[in-house]
Amino acid sequence: MDVEVLILGSGYSGVNVYYNIRKKGKLIISDSNEFKFYTSLWRNNLDTIDKIYLDFVKTDSIKDIDIKARCIKSAKLGEICAENIIIALGCDKSKLIATMRDILKYNNVSITVEDPLIEYLGLQFAFYLKRLGKDVKYYGNYLSMLGDKVSQSVQALMEKYNIRSAERADIVIPSCEPPQSLGFLKVNERLELAKGVYAIGDIIYGWPKLGELAMREGVFLGKGINKGVTKKFNPIFIYILDTGFGDAIHIRSDVFWGGTFQSVKRSRIRSFMKRFIEHYYVFRKGNMGFLYYL
Ligand SMILES: Cc1cc2nc3c(=O)[nH]c(=O)nc-3n(C[C@H](O)[C@H](O)[C@H](O)COP(=O)(O)OP(=O)(O)OC[C@H]3O[C@@H](n4cnc5c(N)ncnc54)[C@H](O)[C@@H]3O)c2cc1C
Numbered sequence: 001m002d003v004e005v006l007i008l009g010s011g012y013s014g015v016n017v018y019y020n021i022r023k024k025g026k027l028i029i030s031d032s033n034e035f036k037f038y039t040s041l042w043r044n045n046l047d048t049i050d051k052i053y054l055d056f057v058k059t060d061s062i063k064d065i066d067i068k069a070r071c072i073k074s075a076k077l078g079e080i081c082a083e084n085i086i087i088a089l090g091c092d093k094s095k096l097i098a099t100m101r102d103i104l105k106y107n108n109v110s111i112t113v114e115d116p117l118i119e120y121l122g123l124q125f126a127f128y129l130k131r132l133g134k135d136v137k138y139y140g141n142y143l144s145m146l147g148d149k150v151s152q153s154v155q156a157l158m159e160k161y162n163i164r165s166a167e168r169a170d171i172v173i174p175s176c177e178p179p180q181s182l183g184f185l186k187v188n189e190r191l192e193l194a195k196g197v198y199a200i201g202d203i204i205y206g207w208p209k210l211g212e213l214a215m216r217e218g219v220f221l222g223k224g225i226n227k228g229v230t231k232k233f234n235p236i237f238i239y240i241l242d243t244g245f246g247d248a249i250h251i252r253s254d255v256f257w258g259g260t261f262q263s264v265k266r267s268r269i270r271s272f273m274k275r276f277i278e279h280y281y282v283f284r285k286g287n288m289g290f291l292y293y294l
Contacts (some may be wrong), residue, residue, distance in 0.1 A: 001165070002081050002085050003081075003082045003083075003118055004026060004081035004082065004150070005017075005026040005027070005035055005083065005225055006029070006085045006086070006160050008029055008062050008085065009056045010028055010030035011035070011088060012053055012090075013035050013202075013215065014028060014217045014218065015218065015285070015286040017218075017221050017222040017225070017251045018218075018222065019218075019222060020218070021121055021222045021225055022226050023225070023226065027072060028058065029059075029080075030058065032059065033054050033055070034054065034114045035051065035055040035286045036050075037051070037052065037281055038211065039278055039281070040278060042242075048101050050213055050282050050286050052282060052286070060074040060077050065195050066180075068194065069081065070084075082196075083196060084196045084211045084225060085196065085197045085198070086199075086201045087193070087198065087200070088201050088203070088214075089179050089182070089203050090203060090214075091177055091178045091179075094121070095177070096233075099174055100173060102171075103125070104129075104135065106136040107132055109129070109135075109136055110131075110136070110139055110166035110169045111125065111126060111138060111156065111171050112139040112166075112171075112172055112173070113172065113173045115142060115175035117149065117206070118173070118176070118209050120143075120208070120241065121209075122138070122140060123138065123142070123143070124242070126158070126203075127241070127244050128244060129243065130162070132263035137163065138158060138163055140241045143278040145194065145256050146237055146256055146264040149264060150251055150253050150264055151215045153264040153286070154230045154247055157249055159217060160207065161219075161243055176202060181205070185203055187199050189232040190224075190229045190232060191217060191221060191229075192229070198221055201217060201218070204217075207235070208237055208256065210238075210239065213292045214240060215288040216235075216238075216292060216294060218278070220233050235257045235258055236257075237253050240270050241285060245272070247267065248266070248274055250263075
């Protein structure tokens, strides 16, 4: 079977490519036809994840990808070749989530993360533990990869809620793991891996494992593929760090990619915004829509 655009994976990044492609010959394959909304884990005690059924996803498991030939092998459909292949297979978050669930058992704990690329998750989790009434300490760099302004604001917010800095951690939250056969993938400025083959989302080598970023990449590529991807992708880290006590900070920075832009806005509205975003994405089945422009 040959198709024009083949999308592998129907998570935050893959679905946003799909929603934005106007070409008829598009196919999205994933081992599950449910969109898993990981952000919902924060409000569900890390216990249950919101899943939304996607009727346009072909359920199948990807076994092999031949990047040069632009062909894949899947368990049910067999070989499929395509003009464009978009690899959006994410990374396995099961150990990371299991460790966080384990930490919930403790009333007194100091935590850190294995990799700065998931540090925002460790910080969000520290606030979450505090809200549950736990005595939590944090060991880390307070998102220094996003610049001094961001790092100082995060540290000040943690001090305000008495999340003290630790000299070492009892428990390290492990990073997510890439698909075994592929590893993390290096891309160029157009998110291209090889001619006509792109990688987006958590599977990108060396980039933060952030859903907002993954969706943004998906929208960029989906729109780009309609005409040919000629523009550069402008990466930016955007996250609302919610204290759970009524206020939050909205972080935006491109310092990680060599830029100079840093913005930190703190207010109660940001906390409401986070709640709104959570419901919005479930309702929209992962479609980023107007939030792309925020
Ligand atoms: C607890 C937690 C909370 C989070 N909260 C936030 C948040 O508040 N804000 C934020 O921006 N980000 C958040 N994230 C990060 C966010 O979930 C990820 O960055 C996002 O899921 C990455 O999207 P993706 O499309 O790259 O991968 P995924 O969403 O993981 O999608 C990968 C897809 O590929 C499929 N797949 C994998 N292997 C195969 C295969 N061999 N064959 C077929 N299909 C396959 C999977 O089934 C899945 O559909 C959170 C993560 C965690 C763990």
